[in-house]
Structure formats: C-alpha cells, structure tokens
Amino acid sequence: MLGTVLLLLVLAEPACPSPAGASSQRAEALKRLLEVFGMEDPPPPPAHFKQPPQYMVDLFNTVANADGVTKNPDILEGNTVRSFLDKTHGERMRFLFVLSSVAKNEKILTAELHLFRLWPRVTDGPKRHHFCQVSIYQVLERSDPDAPGGKKLLAARLVSLQGSGWEVFAITQAVRDWTEDESSNQGLLVTVQGLGGSPLDSPPLQFASSRDHHESKKPMLVLFTDDGRRGASLPVAGFPGGSHMPWHGSLCATARLRSTRSLDRLQPCQRHPLSVDFEEIGWSGWIISPRGYNAYHCKGSCPFPLGENMRPTNHATVQSIINALKLSEGVSSPCCVPDKLYSINLLYFDDDENVVLKQYDDMVAGSCGCH
Incomplete structure (x- = not known):
C-alpha cells in the first residue's frame, strides 16, 4: 500500500x-x-461503444460503493469475476465462449452459464405442461455432437414455461477442462425436452441468441476465479x-x-x-x-x-x-x-x-x- x-x-x-x-x-x-x-x-478501449452486461454492473454495485471501495469482503468467492459473450452467432442452441484471456495462474472456482429465457410461444389448444426439461451438454465432437460419445451432460433441470428471465446453470468442471486444454473447448449444446426427457416437436421454450436478440439478453459465461x-x-x-x-x-x-x-x-x-x-x-x-x-x-x-x-x-x-x-x-x-x-x-x-x-x-x- x-x-x-x-x-x-x-x-x-x-x-x-x-x-x-x-x-x-x-x-x-x-x-x-x-x-x-x-x-x-x-487494455485498449473498445473499438465501438459497448454496454457492459447488466449482471456485471449489478454485481459491482453489490460488492462496492460508488468509489469502488469494498463494502463486504466476503461477497465474492475469489478476487476476480470474468464475463464472456457467446461467439457462435449461428445455431440457436449451440454456444461457444473464448477463454484465452483467463490467466494460467487463475484458479477456476465457479463457472456459470447465463441464458435469457424468452416468453413462451403461444400454442393452440390447452397447455399440457407448465415445465420442460433443459439440459446443458459439453460438446466433445463439434461435427456431430449427437453421435455416441459426442457430448457430455453437465446440468439438467426443469424450467418454468411461465414468463421470461435469466436461467443460470453451473458448468464448472467443463470450464476447468477448457482452461487446462484450450483445444478441448468445442462449445456447449442446450436441449429442451418434455417432462421425463420426452421429445418435443416444437419446443415451447427458447433462449435468446447472440444473433437475434438485444445485447442485454445475449448468452453469457461468468467465471468466478482467484489469481492468488x-x-x-x-x-x-x-x-x-x-x-x-x-x-x-x-x-x-x-x-x-x-x-x-x-x-x-x-x-x-x-x-x-x-x-x-x-x-x-x-x-x-x-x-x-x-x-x-x-x-x-x-x-x-x-x-x-x-x-x-x-x-x-x-x-x-x-x-x-x-x-x-x-x-x-x-x-x-x-x-x-x-x-x-x-x-x-x-x-x-x-x-x-x-x-x-x-x-x-x-x-x-x-x-x-x-x-
């Protein structure tokens, strides 16, 4: 000091x-x-004006006062929180996050996938279910993740079909694998199924994508790390x-x-x-x-x-x-x-x-x- x-x-x-x-x-x-x-x-300033993710702004305001001084040193798990936006700009349910800025000496404590749940589609007839099953997979074979051994399940849970908002899934082990071997980062695959894993012809639940939705709703990976x-x-x-x-x-x-x-x-x-x-x-x-x-x-x-x-x-x-x-x-x-x-x-x-x-x-x- x-x-x-x-x-x-x-x-x-x-x-x-x-x-x-x-x-x-x-x-x-x-x-x-x-x-x-x-x-x-x-670091160089962004080439164009960029709005920081609201999650990161809210987290800063929770941890620190207006001058940046820590209000409570126990809020953060480590001393660093990193956010990454999806880089695929392609398929709606495939995501890729480039982690090259994570230092080798950083210890990955927690990794979270943040997806914005859109308002459910309006369907004809009475609603049969209020929930669906969302599964997050680590892609092992980018060319054919549905092949045997092409993906590994990271998280799965029931998600409400009512309203919209952020859903957070823990994928810590996958991110640790990626930081140890950068070539193993083949991205993530998200599937939406009916209760019990039954297939749906037209999934009523969709998440915002990097290509089609506002910056504030883009898929985001959040890492809580500590650099020692x-x-x-x-x-x-x-x-x-x-x-x-x-x-x-x-x-x-x-x-x-x-x-x-x-x-x-x-x-x-x-x-x-x-x-x-x-x-x-x-x-x-x-x-x-x-x-x-x-x-x-x-x-x-x-x-x-x-x-x-x-x-x-x-x-x-x-x-x-x-x-x-x-x-x-x-x-x-x-x-x-x-x-x-x-x-x-x-x-x-x-x-x-x-x-x-x-x-x-x-x-x-x-x-x-x-x-």
Whole structure:
C-alpha cells in the first residue's frame, strides 16, 4: 500500500525539474501502477461503444460503493469475476465462449452459464405442461455432437414455461477442462425436452441468441476465479470495519521521508485525501467503474507522549519513550502510516473486450496511526 501511495503522490504532484524529466517520471509511475493492478499494459478501449452486461454492473454495485471501495469482503468467492459473450452467432442452441484471456495462474472456482429465457410461444389448444426439461451438454465432437460419445451432460433441470428471465446453470468442471486444454473447448449444446426427457416437436421454450436478440439478453459465461494475489502489508478490511496490525519498520522509515516540511511535523498524525482520477491518468477508456477513488494517505507527527487518538502500537509507545529520553542512539520517533486498509474493485474491459470485475487488496488507507 505504501508503494502505491508514493506512486499516486508522484502522479498527483509530479516533480518538474524539466519537461523531459517529468514525463519520464510520470511514465515510470504509470508503469508501476499498472503492476499494482496486475497488468503489463493498459487494455485498449473498445473499438465501438459497448454496454457492459447488466449482471456485471449489478454485481459491482453489490460488492462496492460508488468509489469502488469494498463494502463486504466476503461477497465474492475469489478476487476476480470474468464475463464472456457467446461467439457462435449461428445455431440457436449451440454456444461457444473464448477463454484465452483467463490467466494460467487463475484458479477456476465457479463457472456459470447465463441464458435469457424468452416468453413462451403461444400454442393452440390447452397447455399440457407448465415445465420442460433443459439440459446443458459439453460438446466433445463439434461435427456431430449427437453421435455416441459426442457430448457430455453437465446440468439438467426443469424450467418454468411461465414468463421470461435469466436461467443460470453451473458448468464448472467443463470450464476447468477448457482452461487446462484450450483445444478441448468445442462449445456447449442446450436441449429442451418434455417432462421425463420426452421429445418435443416444437419446443415451447427458447433462449435468446447472440444473433437475434438485444445485447442485454445475449448468452453469457461468468467465471468466478482467484489469481492468488494478496496484499503484502496489511490484511484486507471491509468498509468501514476491519482489523489492523503493526506496520513494518522498514516501510515506516520510508514513509517518514514524505513528511519533511516543518508544517507537516507540527500537525498530528492523521489521514489526508489523495484523489485518483482514472480519466486524468488516461485510463477512462477501458475502466467502466469507478471513474476514480480516494486512496488517502497518512501524514503528520507522532510526538511524545503518544495519545490513544494516535492509535499507537505497544512497540511504537516504547519506541517513543526511548526516543524522548534519548536512551539509545539512532532510535527515531514513530511515524505516521496506515494501520487499516480497504480493498477496491475495478469493473473494466480486458484486451478481448470482455468485462471483468477485479478486487485489489490494500488500496485505500482506512485510518492512520503511529507505528
């Protein structure tokens, strides 16, 4: 978190010894900030205006507040949610999702097929059934999935013939197979049958397709994954609660370098705003939400004696006493650093224009203390 704050301070208040030097420093800071977000280069903005899937927007709003700060760290199963739209644009009940953007180190926790159920067809005569059976198959032989061994059943259940809306089917094992062997991804096949698996001449139930229906109703694959990335300094905390623990001394020494002006030394340790504007950085083309966030940073003095309002650790209290009484040479006073950190969430387009929700630990200073 401290390294991130220093990068943001550089971006917010760039040094200006020369235009070339300032430009080089900004470029290096942006490169390091991309590393914080687990990227080598920023994804290109979509070629044309794209509306993100409403499911992903709703999920972001459930997980995070308007600034992207996590409201509850336990909502997501992992730290990444990826959405993929169907790429077949052909047969109505065949679907194909290209998963090339899933990193090799990502662990697939859950995979869901989202299909939008259309209003049932109007049929002549009295309705015989209120439900039909929907089955999801993993295609093993693309040329002839109905041949023996041409497909494998993944999920099956009864679906109502009343109304319309989204239906979600778990297909986790198939997606794990595809990410391990990309060539095995031959797509999915969906069948609609009567009760007990009886055939239907004209299935009363249909799902929206990529070719014939609005963007908001297109078939979608949603992956809940975890890339193993975790904050290295403090445990992630939910907003506004969370735990705190002592800060490492080596980082404390670095943080002290940020506050050298006499005015800063006179002010007690406290949290100050640090605005991150993605449009100003040049990332607004691919980041959907938030448009920016307040990272905050800690600044101020930790004079002896340390009061409870400075949230000192026992170690900081002892260090303050040693420093005040000059009982040992080279022992400085405690410094003002974050003692509680929040995670933030980004909703963005990746390199393939898929919409991703990703959670990043230790991105917002929740409170400051003397350590």
